Amino acid sequence: MTKWHDYLKKNGKAPPWPYAVEYDKEQEIETDVLVIGGGIAGCWAAISAARKGIRVTLVEKGNTIRSGAGGPGCDHWCNVPANPHSKVDPDEWAKVLTERPGVLGPLQKDPTKCSYGNGIGNQIQCREDYDTLLEMEQMGGKIRDTNDEYVGAEGRYDDTKFMLSPRVSPDHSTEVVIRIWGTTFKPALKEECKRLGVNIYDRVMVTSLLTEGGIQGARVVGAIGFNNRTGEFMVFKSKAAVLATAGNYSLWMLNTELAGYNTFRSRTMTGDGAAMAWKAGAELTLMERSGILNLGTGFKHTWYGGAGDASYENIQLVDANGKKLPWPVQGWPDGGAMRPAPEIHESIRKGIDTGEWALPFYGDFPAMPDIERKVTWKLMLGEESTTKIITNTYNRAGFDPAKHLLQNYQFIEGTSPSQWRTTSGSGPIVDWDLKTTLDGLYVAGEQMFSAGDHSYAASTGRYAGRKAAAYAGQVNRATVSKEQVALEKARIYAPIKRSDGIDWKELQAGISRTMQYFCSEFKTESLLDMGLDSLKEIEEVFVPRLYAFDPHKLMRSIEDLSLLAHGQAILHASLARKASSQTLNFFRIDYPEVDPPEWCKFVTIKLENGKVKTGELPMNYWGDMKANYEAHNKDYTGVYKG
């Protein structure tokens, strides 16, 4: 008896709320550096700030031990050009990443002036993520094949026991990505936070930033939040804050009862950070960019967003008759490419109709050399995010990769509609300190525009933490506006004062529908205007009907308000870009020209006195990456020796 309705049947009533309900309680926390979000970037920010000997507070919606996109695990430490086996120069590789879209690989073949990469973030990652990786090892994370489990595997170096990955390394040309045992990382990071005295608040949702005098665009002096189990109100007062929140994978789609959330990120990732930065007056960019969710109509749990189930690195795909498909080998010869070129994909599609290729397709694990199969099944799939539980489930059910072909769901489960999108790749404008346009507000990890992967989150978090700590050491504490706190308190608790109306699921589905209709494949000025009107109506008519039964549903409800604000920012940014762009997956019917040179620039939006202001920055606004990195990091001391 573990299901809610079983309890109801047995006891004749619902279980009582298991936590103290404390909507009327209020807690004030004073700190030097406040880190918002306890995922990979947030933990690293807290650790590096705490090393400076100042007071650090970390606030996390879930539990820091396993929260965030990298919480369950991670199998690749991407783009680590300072590793001893690398064949590329860190500064050169940072340029490659910045000028060639596709940071997670495969990289676009040629550089483009219209790449929208983040030169600052890429430079930090390339210079510092090897040091970050070594620090991860110091904390107890496993980064080498110390047990000699994979001796003889391609890419394993016997001297360092590092396992290099084929990703972006066709025929070992770069050796720039390292395979890791990422399931060991997150608990070690939380432990290190605790060891350094970081004050951790788990199960607390930060809902907004506090600005000096409550003025939009002024210095950030703290944040407001509430405990999503007890409902307790929290006021955080800080000298500097690091926004280390996640992206937003829920704005365009609500999917619960069909099969649970499987949009590559959990429902907790609702764009809270972008919404609070927007409302505080920070300048945001690339908000008009969206990605396709790449979920098939089957909603099946994919290994990896869009990669197809068996099509992981190193595995040859074959058709139902065992015939090899012209899919990339996904190993060293192809540099770990996970998808074929569009024209090859199309030719396979045609070949299915003519009988050349028989469905379904399979991943031919048995054809792999034993050691490579073991690396792929046990290390890569066993350590990557949510796939550890999947491989364990397969093993339990009798799947043996030495004997069995793993079914692939390409084509048979259909294609994700273009209306199912993600908001990935947008965020606040940052400078060389990873400071936003607001004093006192820094940003790291996935919350940055054009962010990268796990090691990007780790290295930018580590960097933002030390910069925020330096700022906190120079400034005085500012006063928090009582009026701003009171207004936010009223906003947060409105849904629990109602017991009827519209719940968080219905509201989210309504917001998502607006985004699907008016901000997806077909974009014109009038459609986007209709989208803004629709969201305004939702805000004015339906949000005042929002109700929540308990602190958990209250969190989901306030997340909906983040989604709403995020949607509004996206629509404003979409109106501001009067051109189409391939890289941004942004196509305006009324401005069909794709990436015209005059629009190869960062379009920015911000709120000033509640009004939307648009602006622009040149593609390489950060200047010379190497020179500026060095100018801003003369005091950088490398691997922590504390």
Next chain:
Amino acid sequence: MAQKNINAIPNIISPNTPVIFNPDICDGCNQCVEVCQVDVYIPNPEKGKPPIILHPDECWYGGCCVNDCPRPGAITFNWPLQQRAYWKDKATGKVLRDSY
């Protein structure tokens, strides 16, 4: 024999069993409650008993609850039917699936 004395209840949330607890092994330590990213569970009001699955519709199938359980066998991952996997024996050509 089907029960005749039944209550009127609405359609329940489903799938609603992302995991199956073994009450003989689970000692109600609530580690799974704590590591869950989305708070799918609440502790059982009765101490020492397995948690209650309160928000199955928010489950991400991330697996941390099962991966981090200190008592092996106390909690088992349970994919919804439509998410179960297929594979094929290379030698015999027989199509197999997860019927656990």
